[in-house]
Amino acid sequence: MDLLDKLSILADAAKYDVSCSSSGSSRKNTPGGIGNGARTGICHSWSDDGRCISLLKILFTNYCIYNCTYCINRAGNERPRAAFTPRELADLTINFYRRNYIEGLFLSSAVLRNPDYTMEQLLKTVRILRKEYKFNGYIHLKAIPGADLSLIFEAGKYADRMSVNIELPTRQSLKMLAPEKDFTAILTPMKNIGQAIRQNQEEKKKYRKAGPFVPAGQSTQLIVGASPETDYQVLKVSENLYGQFNMRRIYYSAYVPVNKDSILPALKSPPLLREHRLYQADWLLRFYKFRADELLSEEKPDFDLELDPKANWALRHLEYFPVEINKADYELLLRVPGIGVKSARRIVTARRNGSLSYYDLEKFGTVLKRARYFITCQGKYYGGIPIREDLVKSRLLSAGDRQQLSLFSQE
Amino acid sequence: MDYFIYDGSFQGLLTAIYEAFYSKNQVGGILREDEYQPAFFANKIPVEADLQKSDQLYLAIKNKISPQSLRKIYYVFLSEKKETGLLIYHYLRLGFKIGRKIDSYLNHELVARLNQLSGKVSREAHLLKGLLRFRKIEGGVFYAPFEPDYNIITLMAAHFARRLADQDWLIHDKRRGLAAVYNREEWLLTDMVNLPDLRLTEEEKHYQRLWQSFYQHIAIEARKNPRLQVQNMPRRYWKYLIEK
Numbered sequence: 001m002d003l004l005d006k007l008s009i010l011a012d013a014a015k016y017d018v019s020c021s022s023s024g025s026s027r028k029n030t031p032g033g034i035g036n037g038a039r040t041g042i043c044h045s046w047s048d049d050g051r052c053i054s055l056l057k058i059l060f061t062n063y064c065i066y067n068c069t070y071c072i073n074r075a076g077n078e079r080p081r082a083a084f085t086p087r088e089l090a091d092l093t094i095n096f097y098r099r100n101y102i103e104g105l106f107l108s109s110a111v112l113r114n115p116d117y118t119m120e121q122l123l124k125t126v127r128i129l130r131k132e133y134k135f136n137g138y139i140h141l142k143a144i145p146g147a148d149l150s151l152i153f154e155a156g157k158y159a160d161r162m163s164v165n166i167e168l169p170t171r172q173s174l175k176m177l178a179p180e181k182d183f184t185a186i187l188t189p190m191k192n193i194g195q196a197i198r199q200n201q202e203e204k205k206k207y208r209k210a211g212p213f214v215p216a217g218q219s220t221q222l223i224v225g226a227s228p229e230t231d232y233q234v235l236k237v238s239e240n241l242y243g244q245f246n247m248r249r250i251y252y253s254a255y256v257p258v259n260k261d262s263i264l265p266a267l268k269s270p271p272l273l274r275e276h277r278l279y280q281a282d283w284l285l286r287f288y289k290f291r292a293d294e295l296l297s298e299e300k301p302d303f304d305l306e307l308d309p310k311a312n313w314a315l316r317h318l319e320y321f322p323v324e325i326n327k328a329d330y331e332l333l334l335r336v337p338g339i340g341v342k343s344a345r346r347i348v349t350a351r352r353n354g355s356l357s358y359y360d361l362e363k364f365g366t367v368l369k370r371a372r373y374f375i376t377c378q379g380k381y382y383g384g385i386p387i388r389e390d391l392v393k394s395r396l397l398s399a400g401d402r403q404q405l406s407l408f409s410q411e
Numbered sequence: 412m413d414y415f416i417y418d419g420s421f422q423g424l425l426t427a428i429y430e431a432f433y434s435k436n437q438v439g440g441i442l443r444e445d446e447y448q449p450a451f452f453a454n455k456i457p458v459e460a461d462l463q464k465s466d467q468l469y470l471a472i473k474n475k476i477s478p479q480s481l482r483k484i485y486y487v488f489l490s491e492k493k494e495t496g497l498l499i500y501h502y503l504r505l506g507f508k509i510g511r512k513i514d515s516y517l518n519h520e521l522v523a524r525l526n527q528l529s530g531k532v533s534r535e536a537h538l539l540k541g542l543l544r545f546r547k548i549e550g551g552v553f554y555a556p557f558e559p560d561y562n563i564i565t566l567m568a569a570h571f572a573r574r575l576a577d578q579d580w581l582i583h584d585k586r587r588g589l590a591a592v593y594n595r596e597e598w599l600l601t602d603m604v605n606l607p608d609l610r611l612t613e614e615e616k617h618y619q620r621l622w623q624s625f626y627q628h629i630a631i632e633a634r635k636n637p638r639l640q641v642q643n644m645p646r647r648y649w650k651y652l653i654e655k
Binding site for chain 1 (some may be wrong): 512515516517518520523526527537538540541542543544545546547553555571573574575576577578618620621622624625626627628629630631632633634635636637638639640642643644652653654
């Protein structure tokens with residue numbers, strides 16, 4: 001089989017993995033070497049589904065010993081199968097990188113023969129890249145659950161990011177949809193990588209020369225909409241993963257029906273808006289100091305599809321509003337709908353030099369279309385309507401959420 | 412009113428501003444030759460770039476105001492927009508008065524305008540660090556043509572000199588007729604009049620096919636979203652993409 005066929009098959013098989021981020025690593029180039037990391041990450045293209053392409057996202061192989069119901073590569077599916085050699089894949093990465101197609105490699109794999117064998121192949125590939133080719137670009141590597149921990153730890157020395165996909169939010173769902181996979185076998189490497197990252201950070205404080213270990217942190221992914229969990233359950237899982245496993249990012253993947261199976265839900269199209277709401281809430285957990293319990297509850301376990309989670313929270317807590325832009329602390333500013341991390345920082349910076357007016361906010365690019373209903377500037381309120389849940393809600397709904405929503409509709 | 416005319420280079424701009432600081436008359440403009448329009452009572456003063464003066468001002472901005480301000484001023488210069496010379500002049504006058512605090516005066520008219528413009532340049536540079544495509548041509552050089560809105564070729568060259576340090580490359584701004592040439596040791600900026608031999612190697616065609624195929628297969632059909640795609644990657648940048 002020639003390289004073009006392999007690439008087609010194995011890119012196609014990798015596309016359901018969401019992550020393509022190349023951020024978090026500022027690895028430097030070395031003398032005679034090629035590549036470096038860009039801390040903020042760089043997107044190199046956008047595919048027809050609108051998603052950023054940053055990395056050569058590819059499976060090492062799609063031959064698989066498992067038969068997970070939701071997965072396109074399940075053993076029972078009749079599909080063309082292929083496998084790279086480590087050398088082929090390393091060469092492909094370098095040649096794409098030299099042409100600036102990519103920021104680096106995101107290497108994942110189905111499980112060929114057994115987890116150890118598969119992990120060894122991935123390891124060989126990144127070893128060629130880092131040692132032989134002196135490649136200093138970004139590498140995101142999947143840890144194969146069930147593989148020997150020594151293999152995973154070695155991989156962590158070469159990779160910028162590692163991930164183990166949790167796949168489904170609960171043990172029960174995993175058991176139902178991926179009976180050969182074991183929740184504990186997924187959590188174990190995750191926990192170990194998390195600990196090793198923390199340990200490495202400690203070492204780096206003591207000895208400057210301590211080598212890197214997964215400097216861009218670990219991530220994971222779970223599928224939304226293939227199993228019966230509520231948004232509340234999903235978000236609680238995320239909160240735990242961030243807290244316990246030193247997770248840098250969690251990706252949510254709207255379930256795309258790729259297989260027909262009686263135990264899978266029949267969906268006309270993937271639940272993209274639900275996925276979007278989960279990402280918004282995820283941001284609120286990571287950067288806005290929200291807790292899952294503030295956003296959802298047993299009684300109201302799913303996100304409003306009309307309004308984003310932050311606006312929703314604000315409407316249910318009008319007692320905090322309006323907040324005075326010149327007095328509210330950073331944490332409270334972050335809770336104002338329409339004010340993001342950037343705007344909140346700018347406000348805190350600029351008001352050190354004197355009191356800010358509404359027009360000052362506009363001047364440095366704060367978007368007030370939504371925020372105006374929740375703030376005062378120098379004591380003045382610019383919302384123009386009484387702060388009542390129903391009134392403000394109807395304004396928010398007409399203030400551009402619609403336009404945003406249409407990005408998630410099918411064309 | 413004094414109008415200082417510079418040669419279009421960054422050193423020229425800094426020299427002109429340096430001279431303007433010592434002007435007894437009111438400063439009416441710091442202009443490139445092509446920006447200047449003769450007017451009554453205008454005192455036109457041509458300024459030749461002077462490395463000593465421009466270096467002195469450069470260091471003063473860096474040390475007495477801030478490195479961030481220096482970077483933003485350079486980006487605004489790269490925007491090639493009209494009247495940026497005077498904007499930078501007034502910004503610096505304020506900067507030398509209040510020092511590095513100027514970076515926090517986000518609501519000040521001058522600071523806001525400077526931040527806005529430098530932000531645009533910075534965003535285009537970031538985008539094109541991803542979208543630039545190199546092609547290996549006969550002779551082994553990697554050639555990358557582009558047509559940026561702003562004059563960002565020096566930012567690109569600095570980025571790729573760190574990143575693609577072990578290959579010969581040439582970045583070509585076709586809109587401005589400029590090229591950055593790198594020989595595995597250093598890069599330099601030159602006018603680009605004659606195109607090199609642009610025939611592609613067989614190897615190059617092979618990798619282009621591979622990349623096109625990857626691009627096709629990585630998209631999820633069920634999530635097709637051309638609007639989101641164009642929002643992230645404006646069409647005017649598609650011309651030199653291999654995959655489009």
